[in-house]
Amino acid sequence: xxxxxxxxxxxxxxxxxxxxxxxxxxxxxxxxxxxxxxxxxxxxxxxxxxxxxxxxxxxxxxxxxxxxxxxxxxxxxxxxxxxxxxxxxxxxxxxxxxxxxxxxxxxxxxxxxxxxxxxxxxxxxxxxxxxxxxxxxxxxxxxxxxxxxxxxxxxxxxxxxxxxxxxxxxxxxxxxxxxxxxxxxxxxxxxxxxxxxxxxxxxxxxxxxxxxxxxxxxxxxxxxxxxxxxxxxxxxxxxxxxxxxxxxxxxxxxxxxxxxxxxxxxxxxxxxxxxxxxxxxxxxxxxxxxxxx
Amino acid sequence: xxxxxxxxxxxxxxxxxxxxxxxxxxxxxxxxxxxxxxxxxxxxxxxxxxxxxxxxxxxxxxxxxxxxxxxxxxxxxxxxxxxxxxxxxxxxxxxxxxxxxxxxxxxxxxxxxxxxxxxxxxxxxxxxxxxxxxxxxxxxxxxxxxxxxxxxxxxxxxxxxxxxxxxxxxxxxxxxxxxxxxxxxxxxxxxxxxxxxxxxxxxxxxxxxxxxxxxxxxxxxxxxxxxxxxxxxxxxxxxxxxxxxxxxxxxxxxxxxxxxxxxxxxxxxxxxxxxxxxxxxxxxxxxxxxxxxx
Numbered sequence: 001x002x003x004x005x006x007x008x009x010x011x012x013x014x015x016x017x018x019x020x021x022x023x024x025x026x027x028x029x030x031x032x033x034x035x036x037x038x039x040x041x042x043x044x045x046x047x048x049x050x051x052x053x054x055x056x057x058x059x060x061x062x063x064x065x066x067x068x069x070x071x072x073x074x075x076x077x078x079x080x081x082x083x084x085x086x087x088x089x090x091x092x093x094x095x096x097x098x099x100x101x102x103x104x105x106x107x108x109x110x111x112x113x114x115x116x117x118x119x120x121x122x123x124x125x126x127x128x129x130x131x132x133x134x135x136x137x138x139x140x141x142x143x144x145x146x147x148x149x150x151x152x153x154x155x156x157x158x159x160x161x162x163x164x165x166x167x168x169x170x171x172x173x174x175x176x177x178x179x180x181x182x183x184x185x186x187x188x189x190x191x192x193x194x195x196x197x198x199x200x201x202x203x204x205x206x207x208x209x210x211x212x213x214x215x216x217x218x219x220x221x222x223x224x225x226x227x228x229x230x231x232x233x234x235x236x237x238x239x240x241x242x243x244x245x246x247x248x249x250x251x252x253x254x255x256x257x258x259x260x261x262x263x264x265x266x267x268x269x270x271x272x273x274x275x276x277x278x279x280x281x282x283x284x285x286x287x288x289x290x291x292x293x
Numbered sequence: 294x295x296x297x298x299x300x301x302x303x304x305x306x307x308x309x310x311x312x313x314x315x316x317x318x319x320x321x322x323x324x325x326x327x328x329x330x331x332x333x334x335x336x337x338x339x340x341x342x343x344x345x346x347x348x349x350x351x352x353x354x355x356x357x358x359x360x361x362x363x364x365x366x367x368x369x370x371x372x373x374x375x376x377x378x379x380x381x382x383x384x385x386x387x388x389x390x391x392x393x394x395x396x397x398x399x400x401x402x403x404x405x406x407x408x409x410x411x412x413x414x415x416x417x418x419x420x421x422x423x424x425x426x427x428x429x430x431x432x433x434x435x436x437x438x439x440x441x442x443x444x445x446x447x448x449x450x451x452x453x454x455x456x457x458x459x460x461x462x463x464x465x466x467x468x469x470x471x472x473x474x475x476x477x478x479x480x481x482x483x484x485x486x487x488x489x490x491x492x493x494x495x496x497x498x499x500x501x502x503x504x505x506x507x508x509x510x511x512x513x514x515x516x517x518x519x520x521x522x523x524x525x526x527x528x529x530x531x532x533x534x535x536x537x538x539x540x541x542x543x544x545x546x547x548x549x550x551x552x553x554x555x556x557x558x559x560x561x562x563x564x565x566x567x568x569x570x571x572x573x574x575x576x577x578x579x580x581x582x583x584x585x586x587x
Contacts, residue, residue, distance in 0.1 A: 006410040014405040018398040025458035029435035104573045105330045111565040113519030113537045116558050131356045176581040225428040228521045246430045263434050270431035
């Protein structure tokens with residue numbers, strides 16, 4: 001039995017195809033991104049080694065810092081939005097009839113591609129024919145905002161569809177975690193006279209702390225690499241007001257053919273995500289850390 | 294005597310009063326939950342409505358008014374005028390091929406990691422799990438030049454390989470929990486009966502994992518059907534584009550025809566909405582397993 005189940009040839013045969021794929025298509029590219037970042041390269045011609053020049057330029061590049069700042073803002077928005085999702089999930093999980101139906105309905109936007117969502121919300125935000133401004137006009141707001149062409153508003157306008165898109169995703173995660181809490185705990189607290197609010201705050205939340213931590217990491221990482229929706233909705237505009245790190249990288253490489261500099265941005269993004277993940281996990285580390293991702 | 298009855302009545306009154314407040318409170322919660330549900334659905338209702346209108350109706354009627362007579366020809370027009378049918382077909386090929394490849398390879402790996410005995414299994418598992426964190430954008434430039442050099446640029450193969458690699462970690466993660474629960478006796482019995490490992494895997498284990506395979510298949514399908522960046526970067530030929538990227542260009546030509554744009558978008562999201570109607574439990578399960586379980 002043991003001999004058959006530890007047959008090296010078969011183990012290799014079963015693992016190598018997939019392993020090879022992630023090595024060639026994920027891990028080697030990661031290393032190469034760092035390497036290309038040291039080059040002056042237009043993607044087709046010869047590469048010239050320029051050392052850390054790209055990274056030095058990066059530090060002095062105000063457009064880059066602007067896009068990094070926007071990514072950070074999206075991350076903060078996203079983490080804050082988790083509070084809303086969590087509140088909804090606590091309500092949903094408290095033996096409400098039809099909870100199952102509600103959480104499924106909330107999930108529907110998550111099924112759509114970001115491109116479709118972007119195209120739909122471009123029209124929702126349309127200054128004169130969009131639902132948003134026609135609604136605002138109908139309730140007597142005479143000068144409704146221009147949303148996507150307002151440099152001060154655009155990032156907020158982009159965040160609304162993000163909030164809409166991911167609601168169901170996080171609600172489902174929280175709901176599942178909350179439903180896993182043994183009922184006796186809440187029963188005992190209720191007998192001791194705890195209010196629903198106290199039960200939620202003092203029993204439910206601490207018990208799902210691990211899951212909350214996972215969602216914080218997911219929300220931050222997701223925001224740092226946010227791309228599709230912004231690329232389609234505003235292409236980073238107007239005037240760079242909604243540019244984020246991923247869209248900046250994409251433009252550098254595939255529009256300006258500056259593959260070396262683009263790689264430097266890509267590598268920065270990777271390192272940033274690794275560091276952020278590490279720190280969030282460290283900061284929120286708990287002893288009973290059974291949840292992984 | 295009289296005193297005790299009052300006390301009893303009071304005791305009975307309290308829970309009843311509590312229930313009344315509870316009921317009131319619950320109805321408020323219901324209203325809030327229902328409002329959120331409406332907000333989640335309303336943009337899509339509006340989308341379907343304007344996909345059936347002509348521009349005049351879109352701009353002059355109230356947003357949620359029904360069209361006087363539904364313009365089904367919007368759908369016919371975008372389907373026959375553009376390449377929507379072709380994009381649709383490409384999406385099916387690319388999505389289908391990568392889902393099958395991902396699940397087959399991931400099942401083999403998960404089997405080897407959880408059921409077979411070897412020293413490096415934890416290390417190999419870690420390699421796959423770290424892959425979960427890696428942002429696709431950080432791999433885009435090297436992948437682009439790699440596919441360019443080996444002549445896979447502008448092929449479905451490039452897309453299928455990329456999807457398979459990037460979906461592998463999550464798929465293994467979802468499969469893992471299920472594989473751990475399979476009883477060892479099953480394998481022992483099979484081996485005693487003289488079954489080879491390949492037969493054991495394909496005829497016993499793989500069929501046994503059908504429910505979790507279905508879940509991962511659906512999660513993979515949603516990701517692949519909606520993927521944008523890889524196709525946008527690796528495919529320039531119009532005849533090879535998938536729906537997500539294809540409609541993006543297509544909509545450019547119809548920039549001002551809202552009905553046509555609406556119809557295009559509805560067509561692109563319809564397959565997943567239909568899948569959701571039938572398989573929502575599996576989707577919910579997959580999301581829960583994919584993000585929370587270890």
